Amino acid sequence: MREVDSATMKIVVCVKQVPDSWAEKTLRPSDHTLDRESVDAVMNELDEYAVEEALRLQESQGGEVVVLSMGPSQATDTIRKALSMGADAGVHVVDDGLHGSDAVATSLALAKAIEAQGADLVIFGSESTDARMSVVPAMVAERLGLPQLTFSSSVSVEGGTVRTNRVTEYGYDVVEAPLPALVSVVEKINEPRYPSFKGIMAAKKKPVSTLDLAGLGIAPAEVGLGAAWSVVAEAAARPPKAKGTIVADDGAGGVAIADFLSAQKFI
Amino acid sequence: MxxxxxxxxxxxxxxxxxxxxxxxxxxxxxxxxxxxxxxxxxxxxxxxxxxxxxxxxxxxxxxxxxxxxxxxxxxxxxxxxxxxxxxxxxxxxxxxxxxxxxxxxxxxxxxxxxxxxxxxxxxxxxxxxxxxxxxxxxxxxxxxxxxxxxxxxxxxxxxxxxxxxxxxxxxxxxxxAAKVVDRVEQAKGGRPDLAEAAVVVSGGRGVGGAEGFGVIEALADSLGAAVGASRAATDAGWYPHQFQVGQTGKTVAPQLYIANGISGAIQHRAGMQTSKTVVVVNKDPEAPIFELADFGVVGDLFTVVPQLTEEIGKRKG
Missing domain, CATH: 3.40.50.620 (HUPs)
Structure with a gap:
């Protein structure tokens, strides 16, 4: 394994543009993919923590922060946001052939792009608020043979070793690995900064390169909706719930709920 | 086979x-x-x-x-x-x-x-x-x-x-390549794990502050339930964020979900919508959370919830 000097460490942060998590989302009837046009697109909230963590590591250790995003052309907005927070450069993986890619195909494209960057540390948010699978970081680690330090509530780098607290059901595990390595961070690991006016102006001049499937060395048949290893057969809006019983509190509202819970055998 | x-x-x-x-x-x-x-x-x-x-x-x-x-x-x-x-x-x-x-x-x-x-x-x-x-x-x-x-x-x-x-x-x-060098257990306070619990009792903006969660916890304990909170409550610092139920928090699908003082923004509904039975207590009869309720009471949670806790105590003997 190659030696990594943290002063010249290259950090690649993966970010995803998603529909605003406060908005209603729907699937396109034609191909059961997310309707990305009907809602505002924002940077995946959990990725803001990843960008912030990368910037903090850079501030304490030195090195370079490159933001990587795969998505349609408008995903450049999300890359620009990360640049305005302080990242140095952007890479946009964009190709019409990627539309409808499942997690397996997404992890392939990201792995190829990360490999091309020669990253010492890869940082992800722990999940996206649209797909919510939380599987892409683990898949990318598996593909690249990188040590996986996911669901981290703290990250530190010292002398070519990364150390994280991995959130578990019972508390946390302290996990260590040599660089290069892959990390995902949980919500609230830090307080993401807001882009300053200066940062927004500076971001306009920062380089953003694009990579398409050919540039990544991926055959069109390996990705996109047609290549998905899992397929949606049917999607339907959840049937509306039968209307429940709503009563105004007449001084015995708590007793009324207890009666309901007794009738339903919860008490 | x-x-x-x-x-x-x-x-x-x-x-x-x-x-x-x-x-x-x-x-x-x-x-x-x-x-x-x-x-x-x-x-x-x-x-x-x-x-x-x-x-x-x-x-x-x-x-x-x-x-x-x-x-x-x-x-x-x-x-x-x-x-x-x-x-x-x-x-x-x-x-x-x-x-x-x-x-x-x-x-x-x-x-x-x-x-x-x-x-x-x-x-x-x-x-x-x-x-x-x-x-x-x-x-x-x-x-x-x-x-x-x-x-x-x-x-x-x-x-x-x-x-x-x-x-x-x-x-x-x-x-x-990645090694677990230490395992740290943190006290859970005796309540069941939020994601596994059969019953979840949650509080939201209507709880009004950290001390207000006392009535939520008391109800949860009377039912052997886990405690949850909406994004509004965790963002305000009233309850630890690991208990947040919603789009950016935990997704739960318990047998019984009791939502107290939670309006029911999509952010929250996304984390609890598949609960089998939903009970709602909220002052605002227009709160969207009532659309999910199997049983709902329009009223002040600080009178309804303690009364419910007391009644459960009586019935459980």
């Missing part, structure tokens, strides 16, 4: 309920076979056999638990290659999904996460976008890998042989 592998969730051999649920689902597809990684298998064998495991594959080399995630994926990948199972089922926990993810890449298989039901032909039902859309999916490539949410099915007793078969797996260098 082909085997269906189920990765056992356990703590030192104490098996979690979700494993028995997975065995029950596995029996629909083929012959359930449990895969136990770690120490304590002897304690787990009777329960696994009782819930339908014909075979229990045991991998208990110490190095398998000295590294996160990857060893379990490699144990499963070895069994998938040797046994050609009809499917692999895992719990939809953070770790279960990551093990499934690595297994998918390693075995060239498709993966479906967060299923709430699995049919005999391997079709999985998912409730996406917080349960507003119901999707039927099927794995089209390789061995179907499906992660299933807790409380998706009632576990059934189906006594089987539960024959122990020890397996040895040579881990890859990559799997051993």
């Amino acid at each position: 082909a085997e269906v592998l189920v990765l056992v969730e356990h703590v030192d051999g104490t098996v979690k309920k979700v494993t028995y649920e997975l065995l029950t689902l596995a029996a629909r597809i083929g012959e359930p076979a449990a895969v136990f990684v770690g120490s304590g298998a002897d304690a787990a064998l009777p329960g696994l056999a009782e819930h339908g495991a014909a075979t229990v594959y045991v991998a208990d080399a110490p190095e398998l638990t000295a590294h996160p995630v990857a060893p379990k994926a490699e144990v499963l990948a070895t069994l998938v290659a040797e046994r050609a199972p009809a499917a692999v089922l895992l719990a939809s926990t953070a770790e279960g999904k990551e093990v499934g993810a690595r297994l998918a890449i390693r075995s060239g298989s498709g993966i479906i996460t967060d299923a709430v039901d699995v049919a005999a032909d391997g079709t999985a039902t998912q409730a996406v976008f917080g349960g507003s859309v119901i999707v039927q999916s099927k794995v089209a490539t390789g061995t179907p890998i499906i992660t299933v949410r807790t409380n998706s099915v009632a576990p059934q007793a189906a006594p089987a042989a539960g024959t122990r078969v020890d397996v040895a797996v040579e881990l890859s260098a990559a799997a051993k």
Whole structure:
């Protein structure tokens, strides 16, 4: 394994543009993919923590922060946001052939792009608020043979070793690995900064390169909706719930709920 | 009949309920076979056999638990290659999904996460976008890998042989690169785990402050429930964020969910919409959360909730 000097460490942060998590989302009837046009697109909230963590590591250790995003052309907005927070450069993986890619195909494209960057540390948010699978970081680690330090509530780098607290059901595990390595961070690991006016102006001049499937060395048949290893057969809006019983509190509202819970055998 | 592998969730051999649920689902597809990684298998064998495991594959080399995630994926990948199972089922926990993810890449298989039901032909039902859309999916490539949410099915007793078969797996260098150097347990305060709990009692903006959560906790304790909170309450610092239920927090699907002082923004509904029974207490009759209620009271939670807690105490004697 190659030696990594943290002063010249290259950090690649993966970010995803998603529909605003406060908005209603729907699937396109034609191909059961997310309707990305009907809602505002924002940077995946959990990725803001990843960008912030990368910037903090850079501030304490030195090195370079490159933001990587795969998505349609408008995903450049999300890359620009990360640049305005302080990242140095952007890479946009964009190709019409990627539309409808499942997690397996997404992890392939990201792995190829990360490999091309020669990253010492890869940082992800722990999940996206649209797909919510939380599987892409683990898949990318598996593909690249990188040590996986996911669901981290703290990250530190010292002398070519990364150390994280991995959130578990019972508390946390302290996990260590040599660089290069892959990390995902949980919500609230830090307080993401807001882009300053200066940062927004500076971001306009920062380089953003694009990579398409050919540039990544991926055959069109390996990705996109047609290549998905899992397929949606049917999607339907959840049937509306039968209307429940709503009563105004007449001084015995708590007793009324207890009666309901007794009738339903919860008490 | 082909085997269906189920990765056992356990703590030192104490098996979690979700494993028995997975065995029950596995029996629909083929012959359930449990895969136990770690120490304590002897304690787990009777329960696994009782819930339908014909075979229990045991991998208990110490190095398998000295590294996160990857060893379990490699144990499963070895069994998938040797046994050609009809499917692999895992719990939809953070770790279960990551093990499934690595297994998918390693075995060239498709993966479906967060299923709430699995049919005999391997079709999985998912409730996406917080349960507003119901999707039927099927794995089209390789061995179907499906992660299933807790409380998706009632576990059934189906006594089987539960024959122990020890397996040895040579881990890859990559799997051993990340090391667990310490395990830290944090006090849970005696309440059940939010994601596993059969009953969840939550508070939101209407609780008004950290001290207001006292009445929420008292109700939860009277029902043996977990406590949850809405984004508004955790962002305000009234309750720790690890208890947040919603789009950016935990997704829960308990038998009973009691929402107190929660308006029901999509952000919150996304995390609890698939709860079996929903009870709502809110001052605002227009609050969207009432649309999900099986039973709702329009009123002040600070009078309704303590009265309910007291009434439950009386009825439980």
